[in-house]
Amino acid sequence: MTPVTSSKNDTVLSALRACPADGGWLIAYSGGLDSTVLLHAAHRVALDRGISLRALHINHQLSPDAQAWQVHCAEQCAALEREHTCERVEVLNQGEGIEAAAREARYRVFTKHLAAGEQLLLAHHQDDQAETLLLRLMRGAGPAGLGAMQAQRPLGAGTLKRPLLALNRVDLEAYALAQGLSWIEDESNASMDFDRNFLRHQVMPQLAQRWPGFTQRWQQSASLCQQSAELDGRQAAEDLLACQALQEVWGWSICLDHLRPLGVYRRGNLLRHWLSELGLAAPEHKHLQQFESQLLDAREDAKSHVVWGRGAERVKLCHYRQRLFVLPYGMDVPVPTQVLWDTSEPLQWGAWLLSAVPVSLGEVGISLPQSVVVRSRVGGERCKPQGRGHSQSLKKLLQEYSIEPWLREQLPLLFIDGRLAAVADRWVCDGFVEAQTQGYRLIWQRR
Secondary structure, three states: OOOEEEEEEHHHHHHOOOOOOOEEEEOHHHHHHHHHHHHHHHHHHHHHOOOOEEEEEEEEOOOOHHHHHHHOOOOOHHHHOOOOEEEEEOOOOOOOOHHHHHHHHHHHHHHHHOOOOOEEEOOHHHHHHHHHHHHHHHOOHHHOOOOOOOOEEEOOOOEEEEOOOOOOHHHHHHHHHHHHHOOOOOHHOOOOOOHHHHHHHHHHHHHHHHHHOOOHHHHHHHHHHHHHHHHHHHHEEEEHHHHHOOEEOOOOOEEEEHHHHHHHHHHHHHHHHHHHOOOOOOOOOOHHHHHHHHHOOOOOOOEEEEEEEEHOOEEEEEEEEOOOEEEEOOOOOOOOEEEEEEEOOOEOOEEEEEEEOOOOOOOOEEEOOOEEEEEOOOOOEEEEOOOOOOOEHHHHHHHHHOOOOHHHHHOOOOEOEEEEEEOOEEEEOOOOOOOOOEEEEEEEOOO
C-alpha cells in the first residue's frame, strides 16, 4: 500500500471514527461503490469501538439485475458477519419523476426500520453534494434548498447522518481498491436520461478541469446557505408567533393583518416555515407569487385560492375574514345527501365523524331519539338557534356565526320530526334543548 493510498484509507476511517456511537449504526447499503466503502469502513470502526451495526438493503425492483444485487448484498454482509435486512419497494411515479419516487420509497423504509436513538448512515460524499447543489440551483431553490444535503438531521425515531460528506469520490475509490472490495455497477448510472447522471458524466468533469477542487468550495457555499436558512427559520418562527396561528375545524389559519407588513421575502419565508411545521408540501416560488397577487389583499367576498400538490399531498391556501387558511387534502370527500343515524354509534359523514356524547343530568344538551335523519344542505333551510328571538335563514346564520365558506356544504343537519334540530355541533335549534332528562352533546370532527 502506497503512502497516498494509506492516507486515503485513514481519511475514510477517520470520518467514521468521528461519528458518534450512541444508539448503534444502521447502514443504508445499496451494494454500489459508495455504500460498500461505507459499510466496510463502518464495520472496521464498529469492531474497534464495540458499536452495534447492521445493514439495510432496499430493492427498488427497477433493474432486471435487482435480485442479483440483493443476493450480492446479503453475501457481503454474511462475509462480515453483520445483520442484514432487505426490503422490496414498489416505486410509483406520481408525476415527479422516477428518481423522486424512488427516493420517497427509500425514506419510507428508512423511517420504518430506524430504531429509537439509532443512527442511519448514508454514503453521500462531496461530489454528490455538488450535484445536488447544482440540481437545486437549476430549480430556482432558495437558501434552504441550496444548503443541499445536511450532514445530519432527525429522521423517524433516530438520526440521519452523512459521515463521508467532506470526502470526494476519488477518496472512496482509493479505499475500495486498497481493500479489494467488490461492488455492483448499476447500468442506469450511465443513462443520460437522468439529470444527475448528465451532470456527473457531462458537466462535472468539465468543471473539475477548469476549476480543480470546486466541489470543496461548493460545499462551503452549501454550508453558508444552511446557516442562512437557519437564520430564516428563527425569523419565521418569531413572525409566525406574531401572526397568531390557530388550528381550525379544518386546517389552520394565521392573521393577514400581521402578515401584510412583513414584506415579500419574510412573508414567503413565514409561509414555507409554517407549512413545514404542519408537515405539508412546501409551496414553490410561483405559488408564493400567486398568494401575493390573489390572496394577500383580496376582497372579503372573493373566492380566490392557491393550490399545489397532488393526491394526499394537495394543499390549498384561501382567506376568510382577514385570516389566511391552509387546508390539507381531504375536503373533497363527498358527504351523503341523507342518512338515518343510529345515535348510539358515531356517524361517518364524508371526511367527518359525528358523535353524540351523553351529558350529566341537569346540563344542557340536545334531546335525541334513537334514530335521527341527517341531511346535507339543499338551500332554503331556516332555524331558530336556542336563545334567539326569531328564526332566520341558514345561509344568514352561517355568515353570522363565521362558518368558513368551504365548511358550509360539509355541515350535517339533524332533523327530528321533519324539523331542523341542530347544525352539526355549531348550535341547537329552539325546542330541542334538554336539561331535565338525558341530553347529548354533539361532536363534529375530522375522521
